[in-house]
Amino acid sequence: ANKLALQGIKILISAGPTREPLDPVRYITNRSSGKMGYALAEAAVAAGAEVTLISGPVNLPSPMSVNLLKVETAQQMFDAVISQADNFAIYIGAAAVADYRPAEIQNHKIKKQHDDGVIALEKNPDIIATVASLPNKPFVVGFAAETDDLENYATTKLRSKNLDMIAANWVGQTEGGFDSDRNALQVYWSGGSQHLAMTDKKQLAQQLLSLIIERMHEKNPA
Numbered sequence: 738a739n740k741l742a743l744q745g746i747k748i749l750i751s752a753g754p755t756r757e758p759l760d761p762v763r764y765i766t767n768r769s770s771g772k773m774g775y776a777l778a779e780a781a782v783a784a785g786a787e788v789t790l791i792s793g794p795v796n797l798p799s800p801m802s803v804n805l806l807k808v809e810t811a812q813q814m815f816d817a818v819i820s821q822a823d824n825f826a827i828y829i830g831a832a833a834v835a836d837y838r839p840a841e842i843q844n845h846k847i848k849k850q851h852d853d854g855v856i857a858l859e860k861n862p863d864i865i866a867t868v869a870s871l872p873n874k875p876f877v878v879g880f881a882a883e884t885d886d887l888e889n890y891a892t893t894k895l896r897s898k899n900l901d902m903i904a905a906n907w908v909g910q911t912e913g914g915f916d917s918d919r920n921a922l923q924v925y926w927s928g929g930s931q932h933l934a935m936t937d938k939k940q941l942a943q944q945l946l947s948l949i950i951e952r953m954h955e956k957n958p959a
């Protein structure tokens with residue numbers, strides 16, 4: 738994306754893991770450094786976009802010139818995203834949202850002797866699928882991290898969640914994925930796909946934004 742490619746375009750990005758408390762000292766979470774989402778926020782600002790970043794707990798510096806909102810749970814991320822998603826031209830869901838949360842949160846630390854070893858869970862809402870179902874929906878881009886059958890799972894998610902684009906990456910490979918500063922992506926949309934080769938997440942973010950802009954123009958020719 739060149740410096741002005743996203744001039745004045747409003748982009749909403751969610752990034753990082755969510756944390757689902759069990760009691761005051763314990764939680765369930767997903768592995769996610771937030772690096773890809775933060776790199777996308779930085780690349781979008783550099784291309785002239787107006788960026789809001791809704792972030793789960795990560796150990797990353799706050800990007801410059803980004804409206805940053807920190808959340809913890811999937812429900813908080815859902816509320817923050819859904820309440821404003823229809824004000825944005827693009828939504829990129831790069832967060833590793835916990836699919837389930839403990840059905841009950843204990844006010845006191847659970848003691849070993851009272852612990853029966855069973856945690857009842859309930860499903861969290863699907864944030865990106867909800868954004869994609871809004872009447873005034875933005876251009877919606879999802880991520881899929883998979884250990885197997887990447888193309889099949891990614892294209893199924895593209896269709897079932899009604900996304901405009903999905904960026905899929907392998908996890909558990911020797912290079913790329915969690916915590917890594919580098920990654921490779923296989924990007925799918927209805928009727929096409931493109932491979933973005935292994936590189937640092939900053940470069941990858943620029944390349945993905947360029948693809949998003951191309952696809953938006955193809956979808957809505959001026």
Ligand code: C5P
Nearest residue numbers: 830831832834862863864865879880881
């Ligand atoms: O189904 P899966 O979690 O693999 O789909 C990944 C995509 O869905 C990502 O873009 C992720 O941010 C989004 N997602 C979501 N809300 C959930 C679960 C996943 O927005 N509860």
